[in-house]
Amino acid sequence: MIHNSTIDYQLNHRSIRAFKPQNLSDDQLTTLYEAARHASTSMFMQQFSILHVTDPAKRAAIRRLGRQPYIGQNGDLLIFLVDLYRNQKIRQAAGKDDGRLHTTDIFQQAVEDTVLAVQNTLLAAESMDLGGVILGSIKNNPIELIKVLDLPKMTFPLLGLQVGIPDQAPQLKPRLPxxxxxxxxxxxxxxxxxxxxxxxxxxxxxxxxxxxxxxxxxxxxxxxxxxLDNHETTRDKLAAALQQQGLALDWK
Amino acid sequence: MIHNSTIDYQLNHRSIRAFKPQNLSDDQLTTLYEAARHASTSMFMQQFSILHVTDPAKRAAIRRLGRQPYIGQNGDLLIFLVDLYRNQKIRQAAGKDDGRLHTTDIFQQAVEDTVLAVQNTLLAAESMDLGGVILGSIKNNPIELIKVLDLPKMTFPLLGLQVGIPDQAPQLKPRLPxxxxxxxxxxxxxxxxxxxxxxxxxxxxxxxxxxxxxxxxxxxxxxxxxxLDNHETTRDKLAAALQQQGLALDWK
Structure with a gap:
């Protein structure tokens, strides 16, 4: 086992869900965005965006949908969007049709771009001795969240990241051998x-x-x-939400 | 903009596609696996696995399907699998049905687990001054790749990572502002x-x-x-491959 500072931050990862009542500085935020921006991107298509949510009403609405008290409270809230809107506009400006933008394949590539950027952002935060938690719970009710965020078609809110100054020091959670x-x-x-x-x-x-x-x-x-037991959940609106957004339309 | 060694490795990321004719040491490989193992995991379900492919026939077959000459050549080849097989077996041993394992929601959570682990692995490699390239091209023909790797249902080969000692020093590729x-x-x-x-x-x-x-x-x-222009491609077998594997069966 080899150690260096990057690897040690990776091995020491724990999700932080309690933050001090302080926002990140512009410098800290810019650093996180730069980390996200430099992650690998499939076929150089760069199909994600970051929405920094500071508006209290939006933060409250996202918290209500995500059903976790720390969402949009202390610290900063970033929503990572799968974003094919930008490339659609670029094609339209060139007089081209949407081409493969509505395929499952291109959507999946955009998902991968987005998640790679999320992990870079979280680790960058941890390397600055900030903490964070990835919010899969923003997909608890995807159709409602799209309304709250007023997102255009060809975008989709994939993951959130609540990030800030840790106000807890949880144990390391043991992983599969x-x-x-x-x-x-x-x-x-x-x-x-x-x-x-x-x-x-x-x-x-x-x-x-x-x-x-x-x-x-x-x-x-x-x-x-x-x-993993069967139960009714609005999380099962995921496919419907994607299709509403014009994404992965060729799925069959 | 804040700098530290982790952030600087992130900002200096470039995909490496030429490697020296040398494999990673066991110590290096273990370190990469530990980085992957400690990434965030949705709802603590830990739904990914890593296949280290050293078999020359399998490497050649993956290279042929991926249509990139560096796949499975110099360096080491890791295939990151979405893995719901393990949790299915755990539920079966407890006398439970598969529950939500076949939903799009749980599949998507497993995709996210897998991609977070990929990014941690790549950055860990870069922090050891190794290099790597994420291989989305393993999905060029997903149904054939599943055969080559002889994967059971409830698993899916999502991304590859070719990793090794860099034998090139490409320029940094400029990203969207x-x-x-x-x-x-x-x-x-x-x-x-x-x-x-x-x-x-x-x-x-x-x-x-x-x-x-x-x-x-x-x-x-x-x-x-x-x-992004429309064209015929076996990459559009993605949804069919997932359904063949028993994944995201509730998509409609």
Whole structure:
């Protein structure tokens, strides 16, 4: 195992959900944007944008939809958009049709651009001893969020990032062992839930130390439990929201 | 603009496509895997895996499908898989049905997990003065690639990463200006292709310096040109490949 400052920041990642009541400086924000801007981009199409949300009414609406109290509270809120609007306008100005912009393939490339930029932004924040949490919960009700943000077609709010000065120091959450995560040449079809017996104990101990008063679930119990059980949720409006936005229209 | 070693590695990112004829050490590989393993994961579901491909026949087949000469040549080849197989097996062992594993929502969360891990891996490599290129081209023919890799249902090969000791020192590729990429509260619907006039010149100059003998295309010319023009491509088998794998079955 090799160590340097970048790798150590990566290994020390924990999601921060409590921030001091202070916003980032312009200098800090610009640095985060530069980190995002320099991430890899598929076929040099640069199909993402960042919406910095400071408007209190919008922040409250995003918090209500995301159902997490720290969204849009202390710190800064960035919404990362899949953005094919810009390239559509460029093609229109050149007198071209939309070409492949409505395909699942190009949408997926834009998703990848966007997520690569999110990770660069979060790690840049962590390297400045700021903290952050990636907000998948902004997709809890994608059609409503698109209205709140008044987004045009050909854009989609993929992930949020709440970032600021940490006001908590959580334990490192233990991840799947490397021999489960990494395979050589052949996919390990023989995987069994019982292979994770030791890991389950490590996870249970983590929760026990974090909060002895709460119910403690091992990893396999969580996966077998409520989070993946069938239930009604507006998160299942994802495909409808994408199609409403003109994205991935060729899916069949 | 704030600088530290992590941010400077991010700002200096360029894709490396020529590597010295040397493989990574076990120590280097383990370090990359640890960087991937510690990336954020949605709802703690940890839905990705890494396939390290060393088998020459498989490398050649992936290169043929990806149609890029550096794939599976010098250096190491990692294939990042969206992996819901593991969580399916865990639920089966607990006597549970597959629950939400076949939804677009859970698939999308797994995609995000996977891409976050890819970016951490690439930056970890760069921080060790290795280089790499993310391979979106492994999705050129997804159904064939799934056969080559003999992947089970509930997995999908999302991105590759060719990584090694750089044998080239390309120029930094200029990215969209920050005032195009970042917006405050409101999406900038008034964007016009002509806003990128200065940026187009910067991009043209970059290509001119890189290879004066090749045709030079500005950014807007590229977007208005062949890469987004309608054409027949096996990349449009993406949705069919996902459904074949049992993923995102509720899309409609």
């Amino acid at each position: 490397l021999d489960t995560l990494v395979m050589e040449n052949n996919y390990h079809r023989a995987f069994k839930a019982s292979d994770l017996k030791d890991y389950d104990q490590v996870v249970s101990q983590y929760y026990d130390l974090r909060d002895a008063n709460r119910r403690i679930d091992s990893f396999t119990k969580q996966i077998a439990g409520a989070k | 920050l005032d195009t990429l970042v917006m405050e509260n409101n999406y900038h619907r008034a964007f016009k292709a002509s806003d990128l006039k200065d940026y187009d010149q910067v991009v043209s100059q970059y290509y001119d310096l890189r290879d004066a003998n090749r045709r030079i295309d500005s950014f807007t010319k590229q977007i208005a040109g062949a890469k």
